[in-house]
Amino acid sequence: MQKNGSEIIMEVLLEQGVDTIFGYPGGAVLNIYDALYSYGDRIRHILTAHEQGASHAADGYARATGRTGVVLATSGPGATNLVTGLATAFMDSIPVVAITGNVSTDLLGKDSFQEVFITGITMPITKHNFVVRDVTKLADTLRFAFEIANSGRPGPVLVDIPKDVSAALCDYEPKVPLKKEKTAHVDEEQLKAIADLLNHSKRPVMLYGGGVVASNASASVMQLIKKAKIPSCHTIMGTGVLPYGDPYNLGIIGMHGSVSSSKAVQQADVLLAVGARFSDRVATNAGKFAKDAEIIHIDIDPAEINKNVPIHYSLIGDVKEVFEKLLPMIDERQDESWLEEIRSFRSENEYRPDENCKELKPHRIIRDIYNIFGKDIVMATDVGQHQMWAAQYSRAEEPRNFLTSGGLGTMGYGYGAAIGAACGRPGTKVVHITGDGSFHMNLNELCTSVSNNLPITTVLFNNKALGMVYQWQKSFYNGRFSYTKSNRKTDFVLLAEAFGARGVRCENHEELRAALKEAADYDGPTVIECILSCEERVLPMIPAGLTADEIILE
Amino acid sequence: MKKHILSIIVENNAGVLARVSSLFGRRGYNIDSLTVSETHNPGTSNITLTVTGDDAILEQIIKQLEKLLEVISVKHLSDNSALSRELLLIKIRIDTATRAELREISQIYEASIVDLAPTSMMIELTGTTQKIDAFLLNLQSYPILEMCRTGVTALERDSAVK
DSSP states (O other): OEEEHHHHHHHHHHHTTOOEEEEOOOGGGHHHHHHHHHHTTTSEEEEOSSHHHHHHHHHHHHHHHSSOEEEEEOSTHHHHTTHHHHHHHHHTTOOEEEEEEEOOGGGTTTTOTTOOOHHHHTGGGSSEEEEOOOGGGHHHHHHHHHHHHHSSSOOEEEEEEEHHHHHOEEEOOOOOOOOOOOOSOOOHHHHHHHHHHHHHOSSEEEEEOHHHHHTTOHHHHHHHHHHHTOOEEEOGGGTTSSOTTOTTEEEEOSTTOOHHHHHHHHHOSEEEEESOOOOTTTSSSGGGTTTTSEEEEEESOGGGTTTSSOOSEEEESOHHHHHHHHGGGSOOOOOOHHHHHHHHHHHHHSOOOOOOOSBOOHHHHHHHHHHHHOSOOEEEEOSSHHHHHHHHHOOOOSTTSEEOOOSSOOTTHHHHHHHHHHHHSTTSOEEEEEEHHHHHHHGGGHHHHHHTTOOEEEEEEEOSSOHHHHHHHHHHSTTOOOSOOOOOOOOHHHHHHHHTSEEEEESBHHHHHHHHHHHHHOSSOEEEEEEOOTTOOOOSBOOTTOOGGGOBOO | OEEEEEEEEEEOOTTHHHHHHHHHHHHTOOEEEEEEEEOSSTTEEEEEEEEEEOHHHHHHHHHHHHHSTTEEEEEEEOTTTEEEEEEEEEEEEOOHHHHHHHHHHHHHHTOEEEEEOSSEEEEEEEEOHHHHHHHHHHHTTSOEEEEEEOOOEEEEOTTOOO
């Protein structure tokens, strides 16, 4: 049947099971928005305040649901506003398909109005990108974009569609998407060597990351941990794979990781790293990371093996598939001495923040949130001190319930991500944790959650400073607080109300709990401002380049 | 740090060279030379790259290249198993004395004099990078007006003794 390019886009989105997209209209996507007008009953479009918000929403939607997020933007500034969102998704391997309009093919390359070379701009921050110059290639290119975004190591893909292509007519035949391609072959010899190594290890430790979430492998990973009795730590991207409080969960590792995670890795004889990439925030000193351990690395991306630390044994493949093969080869461990050693170390030496104080404390704010909202919320964070506190004290019991920009560290990510999660998981309460610095970056998206009545509660850690940088200036720059105390006078309660949201200010935990209870019962957006001291620091901390021996605890 | 030759077969799409070179730029790998040419298959091109780096860098370069969607294959060609060639064109100012000397040097290297003008001469030489480097060493003392090299192109040989 004959359809125009824009209708073909809609049809392919439906083929792929897409029912929600995020975007912002403009000249070069007028045709596509005209088609959306007709397909509005099948494809929900969430209009954001800014394309950056839409890109983070598509990312948050993908993280919270496991499905591909889709974002639509016009040419030129619309497209460049996606850049930060795509880079965020790229660094954290999140499947996103971005569709941008562009000027007509006859105007391409002529510095036309609102023209940018977006495929050139996004080349290093997408898994792949395309310009579709011929409407007969449109459907297959879009299908391929979804396949790329979702196969192997997921990531964002951008498809740029000139305006004449979205208008041109062509035959369209529906196609059912192919099943996701899985690992073709797992190296049996390596598998056996790894099983032997784990079975004979005395002090094994697991380090898991976002790859476990991407592969939906939490159950298999947890089974192996319990069978082999392996104390486990995780990257910020692995939050929720093991529940907080699970006796095998030592918490996050790295710059702001737990003392027990760092010590366990330091003392391990075998480190099993799964779907993690040894970033500089995890292996703060790559040369000395797990220096006494044989390192096993299981990852879907061969380029991660030996990239940051030398690996002794590796398996390339989907974590879930590899673990399903590995699990039967692993012996049930009887000896609990290593586990006991780590547990007693943890109970004696773990960093514990001060519980005896009247004022608002970060760890207690996070605890209050989970106590009042329950554990089945999605928590989306921005970037900075509040993010680290949220990660350290997260009570998430499932993956996909803690959304954060781990790799790129994008301030302003959180609100968009919260919108994406709220749209993708209706019925789930979403709590957005932010700081006054991050919130100022993309608070314009409050209007989006108001328009769509999304149940997003923002808990704003207001310390009237750019806290994380302030902390570094205090610790490493002799207290030379260069531009981190902003002297802003923003009234966040009035601001929330001006957007049509609820706003509450809290100065102690009684007020906070009351505000959280009201927010939990409300089905629209609330902003709860918590007043904190800017002298509050994120601890423990291992400074960049150093090891667990130099961990800062006070 | 060793020099390595990589022979990369890529899909013949617009922008594929930009993707490859952008990868090198982003990850800080140094390209010593790069040649792009058609292959016998109209849908593919061959990119021959020479890079300098230790084994760890080489491993990363190959793996990162293999991740690019339009890269079909990456071959690391070792000195023993591959034939590599470069082409040099060099223009030198001459007078009656140097003309004969240059002709003699060219004969030794089997280089061809491809253009002769009253005050200049152009020489062409094909060979390995080392041969061209050695030839240039002998031309150092002459007034070189212009020169260019194509960069390495290489193919694996089937007769290689492993």
